[in-house]
Amino acid sequence: MIRVGILGYGNLGRGVESAIRQNPDMELTAVYTRRAPESVVLQSKEIPVYAVEELVNHKEKIDVLVLCGGSATDLPKQTPEYAKYFNVVDSFDTHAKIPEHFKTVNAGAKEGGKTALISIGWDPGMFSVNRLYGNVILPEGRDYTFWGKGVSQGHSDAIRRIEGVKDGKQYTIPVDSALEAVRRGENPELTTREKHLRECFVVAEEGADLERIENEIKTMPNYFAEYDTTVHFISQEELTRDHSGIPHGGFVLRSGVTGFNKEHKHLIEYSLKLDSNPEFTASVIVAYVRAAYRMNQEGLTGCKTIFDVAPAYLSPLSGEELRKNLL
């Protein structure tokens, strides 16, 4: 049994709790929180909740710690610190800061002789590994990543910060015609606007100026101005009823050529269609918990990414079983 701890009990922490139940070789030891422990109610009633201050005292009870905090401020501090005491997995997703995060986490993990897997999830994560496979198989080609249809938390938050907006949700939607052009091997140059649409569902406060709100959304730089954006005003009831889920997904495509005269085209496509973004991310994390545990047992310490993990480490099956059943 691999004994797993969770730090942080939001959507992702709940997803990890749930995913552990689907993996019979793992058990959840405890959840750690910065909130008052008694205020945190788990789905698994028998599992204890402790204050984060207790965490290091429990290091003998936990084989792998999953860090479920945010990438902006939590993980840059937590992962390097806890990698000194635990094998850890995080889902750090600020792409531009991954090199820096790697360095600090590596120092912590090396100090403690632990294995730290960072940026595990689907993007970064499974999408990254598919970009890598696509690039090495078809070195002469182009990469395309499309996201959606799915809820973007960052864009939904941006809508809700506008004056007169009570609530809102934003969907990122890949443009079908762009996706089809890539699939036909046309290797299109695509602008930001050509790749994705943004669709917003907004609950306005009573008496708010809808035209101003719509205009503020559509012209917001970095978030919406570069896209074709549509805005729908709906009631709170409709938002709650129709837009409470956290679906997401996307596509990674590699289009390339082979042959002495580059005469043959090839298309590799990887796609995800997810009812729950945090639960799927958590499911990827939990598979990599197994890898972190095993790699540490084999002396593979320090910070690693999804690129450094041989697929066999992810499965509870033996090498022999894998070769027989899945190869």
Place this chain on the structure above:
Amino acid sequence: MIRVGILGYGNLGRGVESAIRQNPDMELTAVYTRRAPESVVLQSKEIPVYAVEELVNHKEKIDVLVLCGGSATDLPKQTPEYAKYFNVVDSFDTHAKIPEHFKTVNAGAKEGGKTALISIGWDPGMFSVNRLYGNVILPEGRDYTFWGKGVSQGHSDAIRRIEGVKDGKQYTIPVDSALEAVRRGENPELTTREKHLRECFVVAEEGADLERIENEIKTMPNYFAEYDTTVHFISQEELTRDHSGIPHGGFVLRSGVTGFNKEHKHLIEYSLKLDSNPEFTASVIVAYVRAAYRMNQEGLTGCKTIFDVAPAYLSPLSGEELRKNLL
């Protein structure tokens, strides 16, 4: 520079020759053949062709040997034998005999302190690794593999063995409605007939009994009887003009659920659309040549499969570059 040798110069060998040109960190040292070497004309005129008997004498000149023989009789002998002297990569694709092949190749590679990667290509190969990723991420789910649209060499051969058939090509075609049912998350139980169609293009000898030929094809056990098969009689000119390519492809899907009440559905889909089956297979092999070379340098010897290869070994980029650009 990774110095690569090729044994066997058929479609796959030519594909490897071509793929090496697309990878600037590799060079083709020589091609080895069982035919008279002077009868083998490479696309790369400057590369020497030698009789297979010379191969072991050249072991200091080759970092990785790619075995491009057939799975029925060539590879079961060649891979274990040459793994004593070379790091090797093969594309052994008789699924049921992989465990046995692994054992003999492992003994050879261990004896020589070499690294042997077997069953590299797309199925077995990229499809296998996607089945594994799908299974570990969504442990409660179902796997589906569809092949095509593509030419099946074995089925085309079977047609050509029928009396009165001069030439023929067979396409394996996935059934769209079955694929769509899987994508909708219906988890259908699919029979052989429901998953694939078989379409045959046949050139009959003059005066041959077309009805008998069509009937013999459609009722051939194991090859066609279990499928909905269509037969088109065409001229040799049409066959040559329209059916000379070797396209293939397919789909690996994993459909699964997450959540405390298994209330969320997820779909992972990996697909390939290939103009040239042997060139794509060769392109996968050549990426794994790099891995074999590096893994051997790190002391990872013996027989390995695609499951044992961390993705980072496949790329000419450093870990730092990968984290910066692809993660």
